[in-house]
Amino acid sequence: MLNSFKKLFSGKRLIILISFIIVSLILWNTYVFFKKFKQEEREKMEQFAYALERVGNTPNLDADMNLELKVLENNEIPCILTSVNGSIGEVHNLDENRTHDPFYLQDQLAKMKRQNKPIEINYLGRKEYIYYRDSDLLQKLTYYPIALILILGLFLGVIYLFFNSSKIADQNKLWTGMAKETAHQIGTPLSSLLGWVTILKTENINQEYVAEIEKDVDRLNIIANRFSKIGSSPNLERNNIIEITHNIFSYLESRSSKQVDFSFQTSNNEMYTKINKELYGWVIENLIKNAIDAMQGKGAVSIDISEDDQRIFVYVSDTGKGIPKSKFNQIFKPGFTTKKRGWGLGLSLSKRIIEDYHKGRIFVKKSELNKGTTFEIQLYKV
Structure with missing residues (x-):
């Protein structure tokens, strides 16, 4: 029984250790992927800033701007252009139904300032800043580790319940064995007491006393039977x-x-x-x-x-x-x-x-x- 408990405990620790290593590796890979994806978005925004700067600062309307225009059209990252004094200018890839709301724009600008450093450009002959926030995909990716940790917690909870139920089952078997052994051990002196009660009935003793002793002996017999029935279908x-x-x-x-x-x-x-x-x-x-x-x-x-x-x-x-x-x-x-x-x-x-x-x-x-x-x-x- 002791060896089985040791094996059970060791097995539980091994599973927890392996689960921890797997989750740690997934979290690390997620972090690396997140940083790489964030860097790629930064590069896209720098390309967007360069294209915007080129289009805004090129006086020749006949110049070939197909590449720059294509970069501007393909950008899906929400961004806001502001002046040096912080006033909001152009807005890209935000909710069109709410862009007229100054409170909404200020809220989005505050989020962008928290998430990323601005990109400085010279646009239409003046200095401006491009603020941008993480794309929807990148934002969803930030919640992935939390979901993974919750799944791990659920998984470990199931493991705990499984091993705990196994432990309880082993303990129940132990108590059942002890109860049956107790009933067996009581049986030997009980048989002897029954013999002594029979002898006392033939002696010149107050039979009321003998009857009470006999009740107690019968009581012991009932208790022994109770213990013998533990763990089995009565x-x-x-x-x-x-x-x-x-x-x-x-x-x-x-x-x-x-x-x-x-x-x-x-x-x-x-x-x-x-x-x-x-x-x-x-x-x-x-x-x-x-x-x-x-x-x-x-x-x-x-x-x-x-x-x-x-x-x-x-x-x-x-x-x-x-x-x-x-x-x-x-x-x-x-x-x-x-x-x-x-x-x-x-x-x-x-x-x-x-x-x-x-x-x-x-x-x-x-x-x-x-x-x-x-x-x-x-x-x-x-």
């Missing part, structure tokens, strides 16, 4: 949920503080559903023990079972400290606990047992701070 059988719930309720009532008031109510003595007795009992036990802890050993715990045409509803209520509404879903996550002791697995296991194994639902029906909480379990009738 066998569901048609059972009377009223009887099973009441047995667990009575067992916990007899072993709890007398300061806790227990109440069990049901609309019918028989309600049948397909459940696994050990695992369902684990859920009820978790809810009752959590209720007692929430009340700090003093208060009231009640179970109310009702039904409709299709479902059975089990309500477990207490008069404890309550749960904030913001944590109604969070309490079912593995590791969440408000206790000084405990791993925060009880409600997580309960949710898995009810929803994954029994195809039912479990959730916080209502809760008020310092007044109490009610959990609701829904199971389908058979």
